[in-house]
Amino acid sequence: MALTAKLEIVNNVAKIALTGRLDASTANQFRELIEQAAAQKVKAAALLLGDLEYMASAGLRILVFARQKMGVAVKIYVVAPQDLVRETIEISGFSQAVILLPAYDATVIEG
Amino acid sequence: MDTRIDVYPTHEIAGLKARAGRPLPFGATLVPGGVNFSIFSRHATACALVLFRKGEPTPFAELPFPPEFRIGDVFCVTVFDLEVEEIEYGYRMDGPFDPARGHRFDPTKILSDPYARLLSGRNQWGVEPDWAAPYPHRARIAFDDFDWQGDRPVGTPLADLVIYELHVRSFTQHPSAGVRNPGTYAGLAEKIPYLKELGVNCVELMPVFEFDEFENSRIAPGTGERLLNYWGYSTVGFFAPKAGLAATGQFGMQMDEFKTLVRQLHEAGIEVMLDVVFNHTAEGNEHGPYVSFRGIDNQTYYILTPEGYYYNFSGCGNTLNCNNPVVRAFVLDCLRYWAAEYHIDGFRFDLASILGRDAFGAPLANPPLLESLAYDPILSKCKLVAEAWDAGGLYQVGSFPAYGRWAEWNGKFRDDVRQFLKGDSGMAGAISTRMQGSPDLYGWNGRGPTASINFITCHDGFTLYDSFAYNGKHNEANGEHNNDGGNDNHSWNCGWEGESTDPEVNALRRRQIKNAAAMLLLAHGVPLLLAGDELGRTQYGNNNNYCHDTDLSWIDWSARAANADLFRFFSRMIAFRRAHPVLRPLHHLTGRISPTSGLPEISFHGTASWYADFSPGSRVFAYLLDGTQARDGQAPDNTLYIAFNMHWDALGFALPAPPSGSRWHVFANTGATAPDDVFDPGSEPILSAQDHILVGARSVVILVAR
Numbered sequence: 149m150a151l152t153a154k155l156e157i158v159n160n161v162a163k164i165a166l167t168g169r170l171d172a173s174t175a176n177q178f179r180e181l182i183e184q185a186a187a188q189k190v191k192a193a194a195l196l197l198g199d200l201e202y203m204a205s206a207g208l209r210i211l212v213f214a215r216q217k218m219g220v221a222v223k224i225y226v227v228a229p230q231d232l233v234r235e236t237i238e239i240s241g242f243s244q245a246v247i248l249l250p251a252y253d254a255t256v257i258e259g
Numbered sequence: 260m261d262t263r264i265d266v267y268p269t270h271e272i273a274g275l276k277a278r279a280g281r282p283l284p285f286g287a288t289l290v291p292g293g294v295n296f297s298i299f300s301r302h303a304t305a306c307a308l309v310l311f312r313k314g315e316p317t318p319f320a321e322l323p324f325p326p327e328f329r330i331g332d333v334f335c336v337t338v339f340d341l342e343v344e345e346i347e348y349g350y351r352m353d354g355p356f357d358p359a360r361g362h363r364f365d366p367t368k369i370l371s372d373p374y375a376r377l378l379s380g381r382n383q384w385g386v387e388p389d390w391a392a393p394y395p396h397r398a399r400i401a402f403d404d405f406d407w408q409g410d411r412p413v414g415t416p417l418a419d420l421v422i423y424e425l426h427v428r429s430f431t432q433h434p435s436a437g438v439r440n441p442g443t444y445a446g447l448a449e450k451i452p453y454l455k456e457l458g459v460n461c462v463e464l465m466p467v468f469e470f471d472e473f474e475n476s477r478i479a480p481g482t483g484e485r486l487l488n489y490w491g492y493s494t495v496g497f498f499a500p501k502a503g504l505a506a507t508g509q510f511g512m513q514m515d516e517f518k519t520l521v522r523q524l525h526e527a528g529i530e531v532m533l534d535v536v537f538n539h540t541a542e543g544n545e546h547g548p549y550v551s552f553r554g555i556d557n558q559t560y561y562i563l564t565p566e567g568y569y570y571n572f573s574g575c576g577n578t579l580n581c582n583n584p585v586v587r588a589f590v591l592d593c594l595r596y597w598a599a600e601y602h603i604d605g606f607r608f609d610l611a612s613i614l615g616r617d618a619f620g621a622p623l624a625n626p627p628l629l630e631s632l633a634y635d636p637i638l639s640k641c642k643l644v645a646e647a648w649d650a651g652g653l654y655q656v657g658s659f660p661a662y663g664r665w666a667e668w669n670g671k672f673r674d675d676v677r678q679f680l681k682g683d684s685g686m687a688g689a690i691s692t693r694m695q696g697s698p699d700l701y702g703w704n705g706r707g708p709t710a711s712i713n714f715i716t717c718h719d720g721f722t723l724y725d726s727f728a729y730n731g732k733h734n735e736a737n738g739e740h741n742n743d744g745g746n747d748n749h750s751w752n753c754g755w756e757g758e759s760t761d762p763e764v765n766a767l768r769r770r771q772i773k774n775a776a777a778m779l780l781l782a783h784g785v786p787l788l789l790a791g792d793e794l795g796r797t798q799y800g801n802n803n804n805y806c807h808d809t810d811l812s813w814i815d816w817s818a819r820a821a822n823a824d825l826f827r828f829f830s831r832m833i834a835f836r837r838a839h840p841v842l843r844p845l846h847h848l849t850g851r852i853s854p855t856s857g858l859p860e861i862s863f864h865g866t867a868s869w870y871a872d873f874s875p876g877s878r879v880f881a882y883l884l885d886g887t888q889a890r891d892g893q894a895p896d897n898t899l900y901i902a903f904n905m906h907w908d909a910l911g912f913a914l915p916a917p918p919s920g921s922r923w924h925v926f927a928n929t930g931a932t933a934p935d936d937v938f939d940p941g942s943e944p945i946l947s948a949q950d951h952i953l954v955g956a957r958s959v960v961i962l963v964a965r
Contacts, residue, residue: 173345203510205515209344209404235440236512239516240510240516241405241518242515
């Protein structure tokens, strides 16, 4: 299954919803949305991963790219990742670059 | 904006844009717009870079190196516009096949890059490989974007280290481990609270460089068990962490997972030492596979007989030519990489005496590799530990070329303490030196007690429980008719071979385990424990457990409840060692008398105070450590009295007087049953009679003056 990636910016928060499989062949779509969001100088980014089934190393590395591109002041939330994705983020150490949330919480994210 | 182009393609080869590369660093390196590939071969006549899409059996491109892409003996190319996450690469080398001259080039083989930092092909542990795959260990391009969050090596002084040797998979693979990711780096990270509770401050990981668990795998006759290269003392990729030990290996994330483990261990104050195997490779002898070196430059990388066969000082088919300058640089590059990129705190070198042999196999007085490692600026804070022998008969315990840096696994400590524990007579003199950090071995050249890594058990040989449950090895499950494994175990079964229902036998075994733990953790030098010994782990008498991916190897955590007193004894002994610097001297003690206490630094005793019995029939030894002189008087400590009675009868010991104003307190007495066998350091009960004590049969007593 390919990747569907959508970006919308609400209240200066970039919401990026990913559906399908994120691997080396689809990672560029995700990367482009990160670049678009960074260009908008958003205050936070929420990666909505509830429908993402699989994330390979190429996808995880874009979390690092997002952190570098947006700067340390911008909080990056990974929202509702499936167990396999969440666990991969945690045990590979990428959870240091992001904040994991079980569901979208506007109070926390949009402040 | 600066639009200058520094590097641009000058060639098109096999449909890919390329230019002459940079010879250093070796391996595959990300550069602006592309990847720089560089590999050494002195004797190859031609080389091609072979590129695959991930997992595909046939390459999508093969780029022969034009002559102008070869600088000296290095082939190097920069290839542009590669999908770096998507590709795997290897090399095809051509040259003479002339074994008598040491050359075994075979252009039909695709060879792994010895500098590959990431390897695929064995991504998940135990998944049977495609035996016909033309390129099984596939190099990939690695990223260096890990966020260390400010981590740095822990820097615990060697004298303060308590090393815990473990196999990553064995530690958490058993269902009783209760971790989310059994048998992996992540699983080990989940057990950090346990390590903290035990009190160890360094884990020594059995091989984690990429290896092939299916190397020489076979089905055991009788049991049908598939026997593996389970331990992994046979390296496939020296720069690559083993993917099959990572929960994320299937995603190619093993580098990140391993770094996360190191970072978490460091946060807990626990150092990471790697067991590294540079003495041989997984290519075996002339009948072995082509993985890398054999096809790249056999004559350079291996020690060969005049006829071109492989010398076998490793017992594993071949011997790496470690003191060839090219190979020496390779080893140095590798260790520097692990120290710098993975924040590794130390290395234990398997069969390290091989690292001191020359290109003809002869031992060198001043081996360049060992000297280079000792003085290397990047490795300067790393612990360097030698297994100071090899399978070719070179035994260098006490004489390993140390350069003021190297410590050694002290095999004599293991052998002497085991013999003393099982009640051999005439061992008291040897035990005196072993408990002092083996000045007979490490005093003559001023190396000091920290040159001695003291151990009673390690992955090779019996577990501690089995040392007191088996007289002989029981290796039938290895499928070699019990001919493998050592016969010099110095073990004693306490009266019954194997598992016993006799409460007296089991009580004695339990006491012997505590005696051993006490001796190990009291001895000057650096203690090394084998994981699971604190839980009474058994291998049912197997003393060469290299091939079993079963509960014969895995730690059964349910033993924690059944053997709670063993764990408690180990953890308190570790805490006691940490609390008392008098047990961790930086120099061998001399017997110097303190003007303050009037006591020698160390004095020797027996059943009579101030009279040690070193006679051939003796099975007792006691000693007194003057706390005022701890660490040359810089770390004042309690005075300690320690008595070992390995006689089968209880014996009365007359005690030397405690220092003025203090009284003897009992920290440990292995002759007592739990909970009276050991106490929390600092809250020991007072000894009722201050001038004598009855030390039980085969027991250890530790007294603290305060």
